[in-house]
Amino acid sequence: MKISTHKAHFSEPFYLESGRILSEFDLAYETYGELNEDHSNAVVVCHALTGSHHAAGRYENDSKAGWWDGLIGDGKAIDTTKFFVICVNILGSSFGSTSPLSIEPSTGKEYRLRFPVLVISDVVKAQMKLFDRLGIKQAHAVVGGSLGGMQALCFAIEFPNFAKNIIMMATTYATKPWAIAFNKIAIEGIVRDPGFKNGNYDKEEISKNGLMGMALGRMAGHISFLSPASMDAKFGRAYVETDGTYELLGRYQVDRYMEYNGYGFPKRFDPLSYLYIAKMMNNFDCTRHYDTLKNALSLIKANVFMLSFSGDILFPPTLMKEMYEAFCDIGKKGNAEYECIDSDYGHDAFLVEIDKIEMQVKKALEWKKI
Amino acid sequence: MKISTHKAHFSEPFYLESGRILSEFDLAYETYGELNEDHSNAVVVCHALTGSHHAAGRYENDSKAGWWDGLIGDGKAIDTTKFFVICVNILGSSFGSTSPLSIEPSTGKEYRLRFPVLVISDVVKAQMKLFDRLGIKQAHAVVGGSLGGMQALCFAIEFPNFAKNIIMMATTYATKPWAIAFNKIAIEGIVRDPGFKNGNYDKEEISKNGLMGMALGRMAGHISFLSPASMDAKFGRAYVETDGTYELLGRYQVDRYMEYNGYGFPKRFDPLSYLYIAKMMNNFDCTRHYDTLKNALSLIKANVFMLSFSGDILFPPTLMKEMYEAFCDIGKKGNAEYECIDSDYGHDAFLVEIDKIEMQVKKALEWKKI
Incomplete structure (x- = not known):
């Protein structure tokens, strides 16, 4: 093909x-x-x-x-x-x-x-x-x-x-409203992140670390993409090694999954695009x-x-x-x-x-x- | 009484x-x-x-x-x-x-x-x-x-x-893992927020505005406290006035609910307490x-x-x-x-x-x- x-x-x-x-x-x-x-x-x-x-x-x-x-x-x-x-x-x-x-x-x-x-x-x-x-x-x-x-x-x-x-x-x-609420976390995460700078963020900078708020929003997204049953089957209560920060928190497999998907995403997806498309989804009727x-x-x-x-x-x-x-x-x-x-x-x-x-x-x- | x-x-x-x-x-x-x-x-x-x-x-x-x-x-x-x-x-x-x-x-x-x-x-x-x-x-x-x-x-x-x-x-x-995933957003929101300062935040300062990451985590919490049906009944697709920032985003009733519950909470609840109790919940078995x-x-x-x-x-x-x-x-x-x-x-x-x-x-x- x-x-x-x-x-x-x-x-x-x-x-x-x-x-x-x-x-x-x-x-x-x-x-x-x-x-x-x-x-x-x-x-x-x-x-x-x-x-x-x-x-x-x-x-x-x-x-x-x-x-x-x-x-x-x-x-x-x-x-x-x-x-x-x-x-x-x-x-x-x-x-x-x-x-x-x-x-x-x-x-x-x-x-x-x-x-x-x-x-x-x-x-x-x-x-x-x-x-x-x-x-x-x-x-x-x-x-x-x-x-x-x-x-x-x-x-x-x-x-x-x-x-x-x-x-x-x-x-x-x-x-x-359920889906709008999930989108809300990403939207607030983006627009309230100091790095967003009212939409005038530096593209280079954004692609290095991504906006923290957008990462949190994406984690919420990944909850909405799965379900209680799928998470049970996928992760159960299995532990993994912590990454050294905040040892007290411990780290479950599901935590690692959230980190991986949350923090990777904002480096490769533009926050303004996300805002406009999330808005588009919210408004769909x-x-x-x-x-x-x-x-x-x-x-x-x-x-x-x-x-x-x-x-x-x-x-x-x-x-x-x-x-x-x-x-x-x-x-x-x-x-x-x-x-x-x-x-x-x-x-x-x-x-x-x-x-x-x-x-x-x-x-x-x-x-x-x- | x-x-x-x-x-x-x-x-x-x-x-x-x-x-x-x-x-x-x-x-x-x-x-x-x-x-x-x-x-x-x-x-x-x-x-x-x-x-x-x-x-x-x-x-x-x-x-x-x-x-x-x-x-x-x-x-x-x-x-x-x-x-x-x-x-x-x-x-x-x-x-x-x-x-x-x-x-x-x-x-x-x-x-x-x-x-x-x-x-x-x-x-x-x-x-x-x-x-x-x-x-x-x-x-x-x-x-x-x-x-x-x-x-x-x-x-x-x-x-x-x-x-x-x-x-x-x-x-x-x-x-x-489903509940652990919801907690994850609050936990990451707290520990990665620059205002958390590795746990050494200023209490006065925190009680004024609260940590943004904790607010996002709380919004995710409020999703988990409701359900698709309860949100339909409570909010539907009803609009409200925007608060002037980011007009393009519009604002649904459910958005306002998330803002109210998300941003109010970190002013009155200590982030370290939240971390320790969320961890306690995660570890319960x-x-x-x-x-x-x-x-x-x-x-x-x-x-x-x-x-x-x-x-x-x-x-x-x-x-x-x-x-x-x-x-x-x-x-x-x-x-x-x-x-x-x-x-x-x-x-x-x-x-x-x-x-x-x-x-x-x-x-x-x-x-x-x-």
């Missing part, structure tokens, strides 16, 4: 839901496989909060593959010998697309906190500009987990003719223009495949079950499928439990109901 | 499980009601991580009553016209008992990080010294929630002749000297009443259910009772849902099975 990495520049003004305008913007994206002659084999993959367009394959000399490499590739569930797979780095994320660290054309300086607020509808609309340019009028499917699932749902509601199928995993139709969930879902023409995971405490299975029931109530039972996969991995399951989801994804991609 | 607040000084060396010795120590405690002639009407109430000995009643000119005032008082579930209620500030907590901020006799200086590590067995054993001094050989009951419930269990296992009944709420027989849970529980002579709450995500109901099943397996079904109370308040329920627990507590206090 060949990885093609690109950057597309858009020089037309882009109107955002907030009323602000991006006078130009870039989108970084990757593709795998070949677009067929009638341009009907595109599968759009949407990344989660801290993901990137590098969804699959391995760059030269890189030890780590893309974040959904288990699912995407030649002969895999999202088969790149059949499908043209495309994954776009969302607006606001700093892996190549326009973000708070990009140069604001009118000032010649980085946006920083002057960057406009983005919502999921904006990042989806921006992707549509790219697909239009690539001659993709319709996608065979849009697939995503967590924030990626929110994007998939947004495609289905706001561009009903675009996707034939959407596959949503470990996600919700609206972000609930697909019903906001449509009064009720049923009204919103009634706009959908795609087949909707919903996968939740039993131990997901960030977006509990009840959320997509509620969606499925709403589909049934509005007479769309034939175009909706809901499954809850038993998993000890919590929210992380959509990234980790490839063997449990690949059959479902295959099935959903071959869906012929419509 | 009269509140009597006391401080007891113990000048004998006190041997700790860690192998360290406290050459002397103080215990602050409160009592309500009167000890009867044969000293048989004592009810010991054990406080949780951030609680104090002020469990009930209202001090003069104080707007807030003790933390379990709804449950303790004349004619209330723990009826102070019948019972002599006693609540002891645990060792390590800085509300009057010996803590890291106390003077170390050998140096004449505050202990700070030289304070010895404490475990629940230590704080229970210290309380036994006090009860002995007060002439209480046996308590009618020991009652507590969360860390207080761990103490109750520890009383029952390690001093089997002391309590006739124990009532444990929202707690566990061993702290699982009633089975550690007894190989298995059943072995540990088989030492108990008291009636054991276990109350869990359906939405408790910090110590999920499964934990006490497991205990109940172990009691049944070792032929102690007649001395054990387990109930799971339906509540939207999560872990907080044992402090908040007084109307749902008071009948249970009354019933448990009147238990005549033994």
